[in-house]
Amino acid sequence: MIAAVPFRSTSYRTFKKIALRDHVFEMPLDHHQADSPRIEVFAREVVGSKRVHDDLPWMIFFQGGPGFPANRPMNEGGWIGEVLKTHRLLLLDQRGTGLSTRVLPQTLARFATAQEQADYLTHFRADAIVRDAECIRHSLLEPGQKWKGIGQSYGGFCLLTYLSFHPEGLDGVIITGGVPGIQGGAEANYRHTYVKVREKNEAYYRHYPEDDARVREIVAHLLDHEVTLPSGGTLSPRRFQALGLLLGMDGGFEQLHYLLEKAWVDGSSGRELALDFLMAVEAAHAFDSNPIFCILHESIYAEGEATDWTAERLRAEFPEFEIRRSERLLFTGEMIAPGMLDDFVALRPLKACAEILAARSDWGPLYDRKQLASNKVPTAAISYFEDMYVPIEKSRETALAIPNFYQWVSNEWEHNGIGTEGPKIVSTLLERLESPRL
Incomplete structure (x- = not known):
């Protein structure tokens, strides 16, 4: 059941033309069990300092990895600055990372057995991350309000999971260097x-x-x-x-x-x-x-x-x-x-x-291929022709199977292109989302 969850927030803190506000959400470890233990999921809201009270559309960011926290913004520059021209941005520390309840050797040492450690870690994949995001949307946004998703590398994997199981929460998707191959497994x-x-x-x-x-x-x-x-x-x-x-x-x-x-x-x-x-x-x-x-x-x-x-x-x-x-x-x-x-x-x-x-062989589904084949959410992605981590052959196969999906293939950048030419890449993909011929 996806619903609002308890959360606490700080007031806005402003520096270098951006305003930041921290949110901590109380999440079930297992979204399928009502009596599941709780963990914390942290997300940082970022908005232009002069637009704190403006009615801006939201965008949520999924970091690469798996297992890495979201960016810590230092100024109004880069790809984040490009997003802030038109959106309010939420930088999600995916469960287990950053200021969310962390997965570290120290925290895993609290479990008595290796089996208990493994059972715990099964709840830290893309399906759980996406359910966290939906709970956050129901908690933070107005009723019925959607947001755009932006994902770098593994963040793009998460967004295809989002499009599979909760497309009702999205009004657009941007993927940079992370269109996964969803056929043929590992x-x-x-x-x-x-x-x-x-x-x-x-x-x-x-x-x-x-x-x-x-x-x-x-x-x-x-x-x-x-x-x-x-x-x-x-x-x-x-x-x-x-x-x-x-x-x-x-x-x-x-x-x-x-x-x-x-x-x-x-x-x-x-x-x-x-x-x-x-x-x-x-x-x-x-x-x-x-x-x-x-x-x-x-x-x-x-x-x-x-x-x-x-x-x-x-x-x-x-x-x-x-x-x-x-x-x-x-x-x-x-x-x-x-x-x-x-x-x-x-x-x-x-x-x-x-x-x-x-x-372990009983992993649940990460994608609903039937849903993806009927996708209606505008999606724009850049894939890098020489990407060493997300092979273009598999990315292309996936993109061609999903309607309303624009894929820009370039050999101008490597996998971290968003970090080197973020404003150009993000602005181009945002423009494509608005195209009537996506």
């Missing part, structure tokens, strides 16, 4: 992803050919030595390989290159990996501080089937990603493997929980 998506990641590696080494030797030297060292990171975690060859997560973002090639070029120093025992390099490696990964991103990542594709560590199973089909001494290393992207939990100190106690979730 396996179909990861097969495409491996190909995209291989292409990114090839482009990276063409751009920085000198890094081939640097990477080989680091890999050889990691194969021969157990390297402990400042936090106590392990820099295994596989954890180093996972730095390829950077390659799909604007500026990611440079981030990785600048990281590699400072890898070594001469220490008391000779040549060794530099402390600032090791600290930067740790900072490049958020698996431990955002465990949803690791443990529930593959479940974003799961409907009635076990994921069973899909990316790791498919790795055998792509032997070029194997780590071999003295051979070129291909970095990986969003490929989650069970061994990753060994490399992160905070995640080691969650290994049993992760295995339970990977084996």
Whole structure:
């Protein structure tokens, strides 16, 4: 049952031409059980400082991830500023993230067993996030008032779930870099992803050919030595390989290159990996501080089937990603493997929980394909031709199956285009929503 829920709000706080107001909503952990335990879901309202009392249409933002909080606005610029020209914006901290009741290794440690941890985490997927949003709409907006949704990356997955089960709450949808492949499950998506990641590696080494030797030297060292990171975690060859997560973002090639070029120093025992390099490696990964991103990542594709560590199973089909001494290393992207939990100190106690979730086969539906095939909500999306995380082939397949869906395909930006050219992208998509020939 979707209905208004209890909530509390602050007064508006104004700075740098924007006004902010915080809202905290009391949500059922399980929307299908009346006596479910309660959690908190946080959302921050943003509006132009001179338009606080104006009757503006609402837009709700769904962040990428899974498992990451919404933006923390610092000024009136970027894509948020573009939205504020015409809308009142709600930045949603999806359940488990930000200032919502958080999912962290510390909070999961409160459960007595791995099974209890896994049972709890099953309530943190897109279906629950969308029901939260609908409860918020019923609580915060006027009766019958709809809003637009805007979603980046995984936020676009959430919005297709929204269009599937609660289209009555939306009067428009914008998706940036997040039109999901909804056919073929995790396996179909990861097969495409491996190909995209291989292409990114090839482009990276063409751009920085000198890094081939640097990477080989680091890999050889990691194969021969157990390297402990400042936090106590392990820099295994596989954890180093996972730095390829950077390659799909604007500026990611440079981030990785600048990281590699400072890898070594001469220490008391000779040549060794530099402390600032090791600290930067740790900072490049958020698996431990955002465990949803690791443990529930593959479940974003799961409907009635076990994921069973899909990316790791498919790795055998792509032997070029194997780590071999003295051979070129291909970095990986969003490929989650069970061994990753060994490399992160905070995640080691969650290994049993992760295995339970990977084996779970009774995941509920994330999409209603019949409803999507009759969609009436105007939807405009940008998909990036070379996207390493959301393969264009699967995005295109989905977009062509949904009416009233405009898809702008571009190779001008990477996956985080909204962060580099947000005003241009958002203004273009907003214009398309108004087009009579969407």
